[in-house]
Amino acid sequence: MKKFINDADAVVREALAGIAAAHPDLRVDVEQQIIVRADAPRPGKVGVISGGGSGHEPLHGGFVGMGMLDAACPGEVFTSPVPDQILAATKAVDGGAGVVHIVKNYTGDVMNFQMAAELAGDEGVEVHSVLVDDDVAVEDSTWTAGRRGTGATLIVEKVAGALAETGASAAAVAAAGARVNEASASFAVALTACTTPSAGKPGFELPEDEMEVGVGIHGEPGRRREKLLPAKQVVALALDAILSAKPLAAGSEAIVLVNGLGGTPLIELYLLYGAVAAGLEKAGVRIARNLVGNYVTSLDMAGMSVTVCRADAEVLRLWDAPVRTPALRWGA
Amino acid sequence: MKKFINDADAVVREALAGIAAAHPDLRVDVEQQIIVRADAPRPGKVGVISGGGSGHEPLHGGFVGMGMLDAACPGEVFTSPVPDQILAATKAVDGGAGVVHIVKNYTGDVMNFQMAAELAGDEGVEVHSVLVDDDVAVEDSTWTAGRRGTGATLIVEKVAGALAETGASAAAVAAAGARVNEASASFAVALTACTTPSAGKPGFELPEDEMEVGVGIHGEPGRRREKLLPAKQVVALALDAILSAKPLAAGSEAIVLVNGLGGTPLIELYLLYGAVAAGLEKAGVRIARNLVGNYVTSLDMAGMSVTVCRADAEVLRLWDAPVRTPALRWGA
Incomplete structure (x- = not known):
């Protein structure tokens, strides 16, 4: 460790x-x-x-x-x-x-x-x-x-x-x-496991060419493991899960968080955000506000999550306060 | 990668x-x-x-x-x-x-x-x-x-x-x-190498029990490699290098940055900051302003840097602007 x-x-x-x-x-x-x-x-x-x-x-x-x-x-x-x-x-x-x-x-x-x-x-x-x-x-x-x-x-x-x-x-x-x-709906993907100080070793094993799709912020298992995909396909998976669970009407406004899980650098988070913005635009959702960075992390885990929150004028006013x-x- | x-x-x-x-x-x-x-x-x-x-x-x-x-x-x-x-x-x-x-x-x-x-x-x-x-x-x-x-x-x-x-x-x-x-003076320590997208593999090899002391933000070699030390000793090394190179008179005020290199989680950076604050207090330096976070990074490198900037009233006024x-x- x-x-x-x-x-x-x-x-x-x-x-x-x-x-x-x-x-x-x-x-x-x-x-x-x-x-x-x-x-x-x-x-x-x-x-x-x-x-x-x-x-x-x-x-x-x-x-x-x-x-x-x-x-x-x-x-x-x-x-x-x-x-x-x-x-x-x-x-x-x-x-x-x-x-x-x-x-x-x-x-x-x-x-x-x-x-x-x-x-x-x-x-x-x-x-x-x-x-x-x-x-x-x-x-x-x-x-x-x-x-x-x-x-x-x-x-x-x-x-x-x-x-x-x-x-x-x-x-x-x-x-x-x-x-x-x-x-709100969120979905996370991990590229690596995190290591807690007390365990001293990664919480799970993830082969070098695989990712955990739907991971939890303590390394809990997600929906499945699959081969590492290009970033835009990872984002497509996440948005599909999010919009299936909580559909947004075309024309909706949203607050969007592209969040790093602790070990993923900001350059990748911005790259992911570009794909999220494109995907939501295609779905007719307007991103009214956004945050890109490490906010809800999982120690040193390399990974990301996307959160989409449908926001009315009242929520946006409180967000902007x-x-x-x-x-x-x-x-x- | x-x-x-x-x-x-x-x-x-x-x-x-x-x-x-x-x-x-x-x-x-x-x-x-x-x-x-x-x-x-x-x-x-x-x-x-x-x-x-x-x-x-x-x-x-x-x-x-x-x-x-x-x-x-x-x-x-x-x-x-x-x-x-x-x-x-x-x-x-x-x-x-x-x-x-x-x-x-x-x-x-x-x-x-x-x-x-x-x-x-x-x-x-x-x-x-x-x-x-x-x-x-x-x-x-x-x-x-x-x-x-x-x-x-x-x-x-x-x-x-x-x-x-x-x-x-x-x-x-x-x-x-x-x-x-x-x-200003800065000093960095790496626990892992970073991986550029084009290289696809870590820029250097660092054994599991060693750290690179004085690393550069592209993974350039530092002063030496040595066995991993507890955080407070890592901070002592960094502060010793900083204060030897640019001594600060007792009573000086400083802006201090405890910076993550991209792969180090915030909980560790705050732990490091506590040691930096204690070390500078011992040296008679007053931390007038501070920043703790990932600001000047090296992709996914696990590592940290400390920057100490001697600050007069004019610098603090501009910092606060x-x-x-x-x-x-x-x-x-």
């Missing part, structure tokens, strides 16, 4: 110490593994939090800040955050208007967020949850009942965070997040 | 088509390989351009926009842009106040930018050049006489671009860029 680490068991805490040093405008509790926006809790503002296993950076810690998340709770690598941790984050951002949990659909995450929500409820904090399950590759997976939550999480967090900033209620913020999830976080920043 | 490409010879043009689709606010000439800020040329404003071989994305195309570069000319992967291309970019951004070329110190880049500057001069465009040679690992290298230009290029481009935005003269913009370069580019954006 070749990684810039000191101790496989300390990777998350040491990375959190680095985040704390790099972003003094965030409050980072390294021991409890919580990243909180400096001005939280804000009285009357709904708190928006997310979390999940580490290894998907910048998700979620990189999205904490004005206009997006109020807090993130990273678990150990590919391991759910624990209920106490989520509870502490929930209480840290509760300004009296309630808290929205944005939860990717993995069994451990769902269970632990739900337990934290119940504990918070016992302490008088109103918690609403949004489940993200945008990955259309497979129904049920290694750690998931139903579909996995992946790239759309970023869009859900941006839109919910922007709405919370306007003083909307917790129910309204959660409903907006749920609508974005419902309108100012945001100031380590990994997403505009208008502020 | 596992890459998302269609044709090894078309990678740069196809990536440029993707950049054009993703960023309609830039003018991209895919055939001539030039990316120009939409509002260029602006009468009376100095044009700032850079370029070099592709494969280092987001450098340079990702830094075109308000407050930074007016144009970028990407060559083929790891290959200098040609004089005609640089000349066309120079003329495209000349608003009558002259143009500044920011050139990384590689022999082909230096030669071709100089030729373009002479041709532009013949056509009445005043061109000033800034040579970036911040990599303190080695004197002379595979494609370089003197020191290589690497991570500091981003800081030079930001500061020069911000100064140009204020209406400063070409001579002043170039002088500011040169001062930033002079105040609004910027609006695909890869760097704040205050706008």
Whole structure:
């Protein structure tokens, strides 16, 4: 294993110490593994939090800040955050208007967020949850009942965070997040497996001439393995899966994310985006907004995902609203 | 070779088509390989351009926009842009106040930018050049006489671009860029070699338990190979090289870039940043501003670089000035 680490068991805490040093405008509790926006809790503002296993950076810690998340709770690598941790984050951002949990659909995450929500409820904090399950590759997976939550999480967090900033209620913020999830579909392809620090070796074996079609962000199996194809055919596969699962009427507007899984360079992501843009144009879909880069990653996995989110004027307005976080920043 | 490409010879043009689709606010000439800020040329404003071989994305195309570069000319992967291309970019951004070329110190880049500057001069465009040679690992290298230009290029481009935005003269913009370069030192370590699309295999062999200390951004040899070390010792090596080459007085302020070379995930870069911050604090250096991420890359190379730039109040003011580019954006 070749990684810039000191101790496989300390990777998350040491990375959190680095985040704390790099972003003094965030409050980072390294021991409890919580990243909180400096001005939280804000009285009357709904708190928006997310979390999940580490290894998907910048998700979620990189999205904490004005206009997006109020807090993130990273678990150990590919391991759910624990209920106490989520509870502490929930209480840290509760300004009296309630808290929205944005939860990717993995069994451990769902269970632990739900337990934290119940504990918070016992302490008088109103918690609403949004489940993200945008990955259309497979129904049920290694750690998931139903579909996995992946790239759309970023869009859900941006839109919910922007709405919370306007003083909307917790129910309204959660409903907006749920609508974005419902309108989103993602599909990923891996060229290599990722290596967790604790395992020290790739999570699966993939022959030099094959790719995993429909991979999950922890290396979960996809639909099938097949011979490596040219980029435009990879994009065609992904768009076909996305548009079959969630058809878009011609003339629809969409937010599109072409996302690297950590080990794929930006030059390839832009090349892929060109093919995605051409494919969606052919389908009559207008890309109203886009992001190209490494946002929802899988450690060092070479791979990519495409997320297409149907977006109405309200969603676009919330997408465009100012945001100031380590990994997403505009208008502020 | 596992890459998302269609044709090894078309990678740069196809990536440029993707950049054009993703960023309609830039003018991209895919055939001539030039990316120009939409509002260029602006009468009376100095044009700032850079370029070099592709494969280092987001450098340079990702830094075109308000407050930074007016144009970028990407060559083929790891290959200098040609004089005609640089000349066309120079003329495209000349608003009558002259143009500044920011050139990384590689022999082909230096030669071709100089030729373009002479041709532009013949056509009445005043061109000033800034040579970036911040990599303190080695004197002379595979494609370089003197020191290589690497991570500091981003800081030079930001500061020069911000100064140009204020209406400063070409001579002043170039002088500011040169001062930033002079105040900067970088050092890189590779865990793996990168693979160019045309070669189809890694540029060098590196055993599973070794790292290349002082590597260049094209995989040029560094100072030595040695056994893989824990991250904090890797950082200590890098900071020792940097502070030996360009000592910083205790109490100095610095802009620090912890940069991934393309295949290293963000969680490791933050972990490294924590060690860099601790090391510089020990040396009495105050990190006034920082960037952590993949900015000056080497395709899919797993590796990192550290850049330390001594920064006075004027440099910090220009660093903080609004910027609006695909890869760097704040205050706008």
